[in-house]
Amino acid sequence: MSRDDGEAARHRAKMARRKAVQDAEVAGKTIEKGLLIVHTGPGKGKSTAAFGLMLRALGRGWRVGVVQFIKGAWETGERLALGPFGDRVAWHAMGEGFTWETQDRARDVAAAEAAWARARALMADESVRLVILDELNIALRYDYLPLAEVVAALAGRRPDLHVVVTGRNAKPELLAAADLVTEMTLVKHHFAAGVKAQEGIEF
Amino acid sequence: MSRDDGEAARHRAKMARRKAVQDAEVAGKTIEKGLLIVHTGPGKGKSTAAFGLMLRALGRGWRVGVVQFIKGAWETGERLALGPFGDRVAWHAMGEGFTWETQDRARDVAAAEAAWARARALMADESVRLVILDELNIALRYDYLPLAEVVAALAGRRPDLHVVVTGRNAKPELLAAADLVTEMTLVKHHFAAGVKAQEGIEF
Numbered sequence: 001m002s003r004d005d006g007e008a009a010r011h012r013a014k015m016a017r018r019k020a021v022q023d024a025e026v027a028g029k030t031i032e033k034g035l036l037i038v039h040t041g042p043g044k045g046k047s048t049a050a051f052g053l054m055l056r057a058l059g060r061g062w063r064v065g066v067v068q069f070i071k072g073a074w075e076t077g078e079r080l081a082l083g084p085f086g087d088r089v090a091w092h093a094m095g096e097g098f099t100w101e102t103q104d105r106a107r108d109v110a111a112a113e114a115a116w117a118r119a120r121a122l123m124a125d126e127s128v129r130l131v132i133l134d135e136l137n138i139a140l141r142y143d144y145l146p147l148a149e150v151v152a153a154l155a156g157r158r159p160d161l162h163v164v165v166t167g168r169n170a171k172p173e174l175l176a177a178a179d180l181v182t183e184m185t186l187v188k189h190h191f192a193a194g195v196k197a198q199e200g201i202e203f
Numbered sequence: 204m205s206r207d208d209g210e211a212a213r214h215r216a217k218m219a220r221r222k223a224v225q226d227a228e229v230a231g232k233t234i235e236k237g238l239l240i241v242h243t244g245p246g247k248g249k250s251t252a253a254f255g256l257m258l259r260a261l262g263r264g265w266r267v268g269v270v271q272f273i274k275g276a277w278e279t280g281e282r283l284a285l286g287p288f289g290d291r292v293a294w295h296a297m298g299e300g301f302t303w304e305t306q307d308r309a310r311d312v313a314a315a316e317a318a319w320a321r322a323r324a325l326m327a328d329e330s331v332r333l334v335i336l337d338e339l340n341i342a343l344r345y346d347y348l349p350l351a352e353v354v355a356a357l358a359g360r361r362p363d364l365h366v367v368v369t370g371r372n373a374k375p376e377l378l379a380a381a382d383l384v385t386e387m388t389l390v391k392h393h394f395a396a397g398v399k400a401q402e403g404i405e406f
Contacts, residue, residue, distance in 0.1 A: 007308075008307075008308065008309065011306070011307075011308045012306045012307065015302055015303045015305075015306040016303075016306055018302075018303040019303040019304065019306070022303055026399075026400075028397065029394055029397050029398060029399040029400070030397065030399055031396070031397045031398045031399060032398070032399060032401055033393075033398060035393055035398070035401075035404060038390075039248065040390075041388065043385040043386065043387075044252075044383060044385050045242065045248060045252035045255075045385050045387070047255075048252045048255035048256055048259070049247075049248035049251045049252035049255055050255070051255035051258055051259070052248075052250070052251035052252055052253070052254035052255035052256075052257075052258070052281070053251055053255075053404065054255075054258075055254050055255070055257075055258050055280070055281050055284045056251070056254070056279065056280035056281045056284065056403060056404070056406070057280060057403045057404075058280070058284045059279070059280030059281055059282065059283030059284030059285075060280040060283065060402055060403040062403055076259070076262070077258070077259035077260060077261070077262030077263045078255070078258050078259045078262055079262065080262030080263065081258045081259065081261045081262030082262075084287030084288075085287075099218055099221075100218045100219075100221040100222040100225055101222065102218075103214070103215045103218040103219055103222070104211075104214075104215065105210075105211060105214045106211065129403065130403070162403075162404060175390065175391065178391060179391070179393040179396065179398065180247060180391060180392055180393050181390035181391040182246040182247050182248050182387050182388065182389065182390060183246065183387075183388040183390050184246075184248070184385050184386075184387060184388075185244070185385065185386040185387075185388050186385065187241075187243075187378065187384035187385060187386050188378065188381060188382070188383060188384040189383055190236075190238055190382040190383050191232055193234070193382065194231065194232050194233065194234045195232060195234045195235070195236055195238070195382065196229075196232040196233060196234060196235060197229075197232070198235055198238075199263055200259060200260045200263040200265055200332065200333070200365075201238060201256065201259070201260075201365060203259070
């Protein structure tokens with residue numbers, strides 16, 4: 001047996017052992033359930049990953065609901081792309097912009113309450129399999145909505161409903177109720193190098 | 204002035220100061236350029252956020268190229284969703300599965316080289332504005348491709364081309380060349396609670 005053949009054989013044996021471990025792990029996971037997913041942290045990609053999940057769900061023929069708690073009705077690439085999916089996406093941009101744009105706390109609270117009412121209606125719609133609550137964490141952080149009530153409604157969702165919540169500074173009570181939590185960490189950002197927010201990338 | 208009015212006025216003044224800071228920051232960013240974006244880390248959402256970016260780019264009328272270095276031609280929700288966009292997405296699933304599935308290093312290397320050739324062709328196509336190199340980091344980690352050559356090609360991309368590279372364990376040389384790096388950190392995962400990979404969520 002040549003040296004190359006020996007290396008190939010060792011690689012094959014190592015990978016066969018790894019495959020056995022992997023297969024056993026997969027076989028050990030049998031539960032199917034609607035997940036409560038949280039994307040938080042200061043890095044990019046929290047809402048973007050939620051929209052990637054939406055694309056996957058649409059590919060599987062699901063209906064999807066989106067409520068944006070901060071963003072208003074301004075034009076974004078992700079929204080423009082959804083035309084072909086017709087009424088399979090119920091998209092509600094219920095925000096009025098960032099808190100420093102409105103400069104009016106009472107108005108921010110009223111907008112958050114209206115968005116939450118819309119979120120509850122989508123969660124109650126049995127034709128919807130995935131609901132994205134974009135930037136809900138911001139509304140919770142500023143106490144625009146009653147945390148205990150929101151977490152109870154999310155935790156008490158129907159068994160087959162997946163919900164994604166995005167935004168920095170997710171509350172510990174929400175993380176405790178979640179099935180999957182990813183923190184997006186900022187390692188390097190082009191804004192720091194003077195690059196502006198660009199169409200097609202940031203919006 | 205009532206106590207409520209006083210609080211509203213303080214909130215307004217605080218937000219006005221914050222808006223001034225925010226506006227100055229935005230005004231200071233003037234550069235437009237194609238970005239090299241890296242999604243790495245052990246958490247979920249690396250590829251999913253790349254597909255969210257693809258959706259945004261499609262909404263802006265761009266053409267997009269995708270090369271998957273590990274995943275083979277199996278069916279995924281994200282791919283099934285792209286029908287309406289026709290030839291605006293060039294999708295190449297060039298992998299042959301995970302290393303522990305093939306158990307053949309020479310075959311893995313050949314697949315990675317073919318995928319990289321496809322990636323270079325997409326990057327050279329001036330009609331393509333966004334190229335996603337899904338799990339390229341895995342191919343680099345296992346030395347299936349020459350790191351210096353790959354990083355030089357990515358760093359030397361055309362000025363208006365955005366490239367997204369995904370996968371765990373991104374090489375430091377790649378991070379050094381990147382404009383935007385996000386690390387997806389695993390905080391809590393439903394697999395640990397025995398929940399299986401589910402259609403519409405994981406694939």
